[in-house]
Amino acid sequence: MARTPRNTLSSELIVRTALELMESRGADAFSLRGVAAELGVGPMALYTYFRNKDELYDAVRDHLMGLLPAVPGDAAxxxxxxxxxxxxxxxxxxxxxxxxxxxxxxxxxxxxxxxxxxxxxxxxxxxxxxxxxxxxxxxxxxxxxxxxxxxxxxxxxxxxxxxxxxxxxxxxxxxxxxxxxxxxxxxxxxxxxxxxxxxxxxxxxxxxxxxxxxxx
Amino acid sequence: MARTPRNTLSSELIVRTALELMESRGADAFSLRGVAAELGVGPMALYTYFRNKDELYDAVRDHLMGLLPAVPGDAAxxxxxxxxxxxxxxxxxxxxxxxxxxxxxxxxxxxxxxxxxxxxxxxxxxxxxxxxxxxxxxxxxxxxxxxxxxxxxxxxxxxxxxxxxxxxxxxxxxxxxxxxxxxxxxxxxxxxxxxxxxxxxxxxxxxxxxxxxxxx
DNA sequence: CACCGTACTATACACTGTACGTTATGAAGG
DNA sequence: CCTTCATAACGTACAGTGTATAGTACGGTG
Incomplete structure (x- = not known):
């Protein structure tokens, strides 16, 4: 019953690859097919982990927001x-x-x-x-x-x-x-x-x- | 071959049509082919008046900015x-x-x-x-x-x-x-x-x- | 009337996101 | 061990996109 992914893919890996592509080629030139190709996989493989492009965008955004430091506690x-x-x-x-x-x-x-x-x-x-x-x-x-x-x-x-x-x-x-x-x-x-x-x-x-x- | 008359197009007409389409269908769904179809013309006809899509965007933006009123002169x-x-x-x-x-x-x-x-x-x-x-x-x-x-x-x-x-x-x-x-x-x-x-x-x-x- | 630049068309290419149907793999049950 | 089955990934296909290139017909000017 444990839905273990087959082998190569995972949400985190896809998000990481997508982020790399956005930063190297620019967010406008980013495409699902691009990240799929980078992962050596067909475009449709990504749809197992994300319902559509927007959901992948959301995941990348949340990943980046996770990099923000905590609020300094000892200041005015x-x-x-x-x-x-x-x-x-x-x-x-x-x-x-x-x-x-x-x-x-x-x-x-x-x-x-x-x-x-x-x-x-x-x-x-x-x-x-x-x-x-x-x-x-x-x-x-x-x-x-x-x-x-x-x-x-x-x-x-x-x-x-x-x-x-x-x-x-x-x-x-x-x-x-x-x-x-x-x-x-x-x-x-x-x-x-x-x-x-x-x-x-x-x-x-x-x-x-x-x-x-x-x-x- | 029913060919439409010669000088049917103009920058202003294209801009106006583009604006209508952006407002009715949303700016994301906007496409050059859409405005061309609306004008009963091939997609490439627009390239006589605008070098590319971005230039049309600029023209629409400037047209809208022209609607802004002047600054009121008699106020603090x-x-x-x-x-x-x-x-x-x-x-x-x-x-x-x-x-x-x-x-x-x-x-x-x-x-x-x-x-x-x-x-x-x-x-x-x-x-x-x-x-x-x-x-x-x-x-x-x-x-x-x-x-x-x-x-x-x-x-x-x-x-x-x-x-x-x-x-x-x-x-x-x-x-x-x-x-x-x-x-x-x-x-x-x-x-x-x-x-x-x-x-x-x-x-x-x-x-x-x-x-x-x-x-x- | 001949000419030519210009306004427009036709075709084509390299892309995009994603719907649909198929295959093959891994884990679970016997 | 073998069978079974859910599902990860594939392949194909479709309806779009912007735009490069080449061709065509018209209007104004000589």
């Missing part, structure tokens, strides 16, 4: 929040496919819940009521997701010289009369697209706003 | 910023495909620049220096993009009863011992995923933080 709550947000961002930068995995599917899975638990626990311990804690959690999550996804997207674009050239071209074709601020701030805009400083700037704005509402 | 700058962010969010909610169009490609195009110009102009007029204006612009944009994309994504998931049922199931399978905060705050988390209140909550945090840095 704003620093704890900062640490959680920064480590999620760092993980996304180390594994760019995570951005698409997070944005494209609803959150689910054990490890994902663990991360949410960490942040929510910090907010509750800081004294925020249930609604504020939930709202803050959602706000922080969407900020980290949005800003880091954007950063990754732009970095990828910059690596493609053809796309980068055309972006510069359209930027420089803008008339300084119609778009004075855009033209004037173009270098600043390019410089502030991504980077730790940019991320921390927005995060600090959020935390400063949040501290104005500190309870007790 | 925080209210102007709020208005810009809210109208972008509103447009994304009215045209859900815009979320994917914005997230998946770098910004370019005339109308897109116009929107950036509006927000940057407000920030400069408020007295912020070049770097702060650029950073704030990027922060606000990624916040609006991230939070509204997430909201749209979740709303779509909620409409699929099968996916929604499985989401509830995994939520309820979490042990209250391992994930006390998640389990306790589950209803709040569900309630704060999306909605004007949630959006304004995060936006107010950002603006509150920003006002602490008001120049002059």
């Amino acid at each position: 709550w704003p620093d704890q929040v900062r640490a959680v947000c920064r480590s999620l961002r760092l993980l996304m930068l180390q594994h760019p496919c995570l951005a698409q995995l997070l944005a494209g599917r609803p959150l689910s899975g054990h490890e994902t819940a663990r991360v949410a638990e960490g942040l929510l626990g910090v907010l509750r311990a800081a004294g925020f009521d249930a609604e504020t804690a939930a709202r803050t959690h959602t706000t922080l999550f969407t900020y980290v997701l949005g800003s880091t996804s954007w950063e990754i997207q732009m970095a990828a674009e910059r690596r493609d010289p053809e796309a980068w050239r055309r972006l510069r071209a359209t930027m420089e074709s803008l008339s300084a009369r119609d778009f004075p601020s855009v033209v004037e701030l173009a270098p600043e805009l390019a410089r502030t697209t991504g980077g730790d400083e940019q991320f921390d700037y927005g995060l600090d704005l959020l935390l400063a706003g949040l501290q104005l509402r500190t309870p007790s | 700058w925080p209210d102007q910023v709020r208005a810009v962010c809210r109208s972008l969010r509103l447009l994304m909610l009215q045209h859900p495909c815009l979320a994917q169009l914005l997230a998946g490609r770098p910004l370019s195009g005339h109308e897109t620049a116009r929107v950036a110009e509006g927000l940057l102009g407000v920030l400069r007029a408020a007295g912020f220096d070049a770097e702060t204006a650029a950073r704030t612009h990027t922060t606000l944009f990624t916040y609006v993009l991230g939070s509204t994309s997430w909201e749209i994504q979740m709303a779509a998931e909620r409409r699929d009863p099968e996916a929604w049922r499985r989401l509830r199931a995994t939520m309820e399978s979490l042990s209250a011992r391992d994930f006390p905060s998640v389990v306790e705050l589950a209803p709040e988390l569900a309630r704060t995923t999306g909605g004007d209140e949630q959006f304004d909550y995060g936006l107010d945090l950002l603006l509150a933080g920003l006002q602490l840095r008001t120049p002059s």
Whole structure:
């Protein structure tokens, strides 16, 4: 009765191989047939372990979320929040496919819940009521997701010289009369697209706003 | 050989048709062959007007950005910023495909620049220096993009009863011992995923933080 | 009227995810 | 040992996708 797998495959092995392929070839070029070929197996073999491509995506995402460190226990709550947000961002930068995995599917899975638990626990311990804690959690999550996804997207674009050239071209074709601020701030805009400083700037704005509402 | 007359196509017509299809069938199900069929034309006919699918995406995105209203000129700058962010969010909610169009490609195009110009102009007029204006612009944009994309994504998931049922199931399978905060705050988390209140909550945090840095 | 560039068609290729039916392997029961 | 049976993995097939390449017919200009 023990449903022992035949031989070669397992969920973990498939997830690991899928992750490798996403990182080497990019999340867009990823395909079920690719990971099947990498495993020396027919495409349909994967359907024994995952109902479809999305379920494999979910498994890879949860696997990556499992790599996040625990919340530091011995710090003031704003620093704890900062640490959680920064480590999620760092993980996304180390594994760019995570951005698409997070944005494209609803959150689910054990490890994902663990991360949410960490942040929510910090907010509750800081004294925020249930609604504020939930709202803050959602706000922080969407900020980290949005800003880091954007950063990754732009970095990828910059690596493609053809796309980068055309972006510069359209930027420089803008008339300084119609778009004075855009033209004037173009270098600043390019410089502030991504980077730790940019991320921390927005995060600090959020935390400063949040501290104005500190309870007790 | 019943051949359709010569100049039936145009960029605008293609963009309009593409937008209709994205909104009726969803941005994921959108295909070049679909819009070509809708126009009663072979798939390759579109390549006369757009170099590839991505360029069509860009055109649709820029067309949508053209629908954004101008910045209200007679308000305090925080209210102007709020208005810009809210109208972008509103447009994304009215045209859900815009979320994917914005997230998946770098910004370019005339109308897109116009929107950036509006927000940057407000920030400069408020007295912020070049770097702060650029950073704030990027922060606000990624916040609006991230939070509204997430909201749209979740709303779509909620409409699929099968996916929604499985989401509830995994939520309820979490042990209250391992994930006390998640389990306790589950209803709040569900309630704060999306909605004007949630959006304004995060936006107010950002603006509150920003006002602490008001120049002059 | 002849010409030519342009707008469009036709065909083809290399992919994708996955539904369906078949095979062969490993463990369990006699 | 042999039989039995659930199932892991296979092979085939289908309906799609974007787009490269080559061919065709029309409209405006000489």
